[in-house]
Amino acid sequence: MISKFIGNTPLRHCEALSTRYHTNIYIKEEFHNPGMSAKDRPALFMIQDAIDRKKIKPGGIFVEASSGNTGLGITLIARKLGYHAKIFVSQSCSKEKIALLTKAGADIEICDNSNGLHDFNSTQFRAQSFAATHPNTYFTNQYYNTQNIRAHYKTTAPEIWEQTSGNITHFIAGVGTGGTISGVGRFLKEQCNNIKVWGIEPAGSILSHFLKHRTLPTFMVPFDTIEGIGRNFVPGSFDAASVDQIFQVNCQETKHAAIAYYSQTGIMTGFSSAAVIASLDRYVAKMGFTPADTVVLVFPDHGDRYISKLYNESGNVHQAMLSSNITSF
Template sequence: MTTTLIGNTPIRRCDFLSTLYCTNIFIKEEFHNLGMSAKDRPAFFMIQDAIERQRIQPGGTFVEASSGNTGLGITLIAKQLGYQAKIFVSKSCSQEKINTLLQAGAEIEICENSNGLHDFHSTQFHAQSYAATHPNAYFTNQYYNTQNIRAHYKTTGPEIWEQTAGKVTHFLSGVGTGGTISGVGRFLKEQRPDVCIWGVEPKGSILQHYLSHRRTPEKVVPFDAIEGIGRNFVPGSFDPQQVDHIFQVEQESTKAMARLYREKTGILSGFSSAALLASLACHREEMGFTPEHTVLLFFPDHGSRYVSKLYSDSADFQTATKTVIR
């Protein structure tokens, strides 16, 4: 497999955001990975680990519960190595992602939600059940697989440190499984203990509460639907020790910032990437950036996967897509 197509993604200084917030804002563009998302990193680590530990035999099926990106990474890598992929997605998954998964050769099953193993209707429950009842099937289980964190500790964190010449002062990432922020946060804090590791999640998600109180809220309410981030359970791949704060944003402000960013830059941001933009706009005073800061925004994927959800009302989205794909 050509592993050089995973990782070593570029960072780009965003002049629009840097000027707007009077600081130095860089974007880590993960859509340059093989499957056009950051999820290729843990997908490769989880598959490699399963094969090395002989948890699956040649020709077997890798199984995952995914909002689309991890599933695609697993499908592409598994196919190159001679394996199959069975991906369970929730009904909120964008049609663009489902089409891409099918084109890559994945077998798809659509479930009611992604609310964790305790919910019989969830992607996680169905994925675990499928792997347990079918021969030579392995559930990679990104929500509880330590390779999820390890992938970002071993690859993403060191890349960011090197690409910013050790000047990074703030790292912002959406929080879904928690693997990215936990792995990157652990590495960066080992290099620079005062670096700020900030997460972003939708309004109503429980991880902000868990980070502050180390317990889940007594009442769990539905959270704003921002594809790829937000949870009503605490994933095992979320390490709160590495995270300083989690900001919450609303779906509507996220959509508005996606469109504003496209208008100002000609670039389509993904849904969770737009949530980072919304966090900057909604929590500007709290963040307190100065001209000396170096802020790294982690854009995990690409806006072309959310045209129907974020940009379908615009006649110029095709032009913007051409701008962002290089």
């Protein structure tokens, strides 16, 4: 059964980053899940919850609005359990993710999120509307489903706690729905309130402002497109009480970080993983790591999903690197 293969992902010591920042940096490699992303965890919890509460009958349709990864997790699990999947994705979704969703058997609709997630043509609105007007459907609704946080609280967090033997001092993750940082952050703070829980979001996203002021910014600007992270509203699955600080990085420095990291390590990172790497360079003084710290970064998915976006259409990474002025890791 697919659920047996979800979670228990490795935590790998990263030599390159540890040396560069004079501390101990570990990477939680979530691309080892069956759908090759962290989002298999909430997908499983949300589907299981709906089935347990008899919200959907066998053969029904699970519906989700997704930048691709949650959609893939929902599709793989739903189909294995005898259900269908209807996934509303934004037009900015990488072609690799669309190909994976198609192969997995999802019924896909491409939507337009350029006017926000509550606009008539958005993934969120269209998914909600589809579920409301079709029988035997269930909208998993990752932005407002408590199972999203719960999945990370119950699985990702205890795994990290165990894998670091309780020595973790910093947890850093990209923030999209907020499920990962809220679930892991809540668990870690319960173990030791001094553990730093830091989020990363794209420039222009509003969660760092919200965390600081508990209000929305007066002026909203479009946020940089880094797939999977960044929002212009506060999701219900973002628990501000579990997060200490959110740092912003822009798209360009994220792309540079991806290419530099690849050049140094031979590993292609996902887009949001590269944003986390970029944040280290930009904020390392503020972060103030010591050689005794144990820093855990989440890599929610892998660079193979972003060959066309991050590593050049032709996959010619080195060419891209030469044309950008970057430091190596």
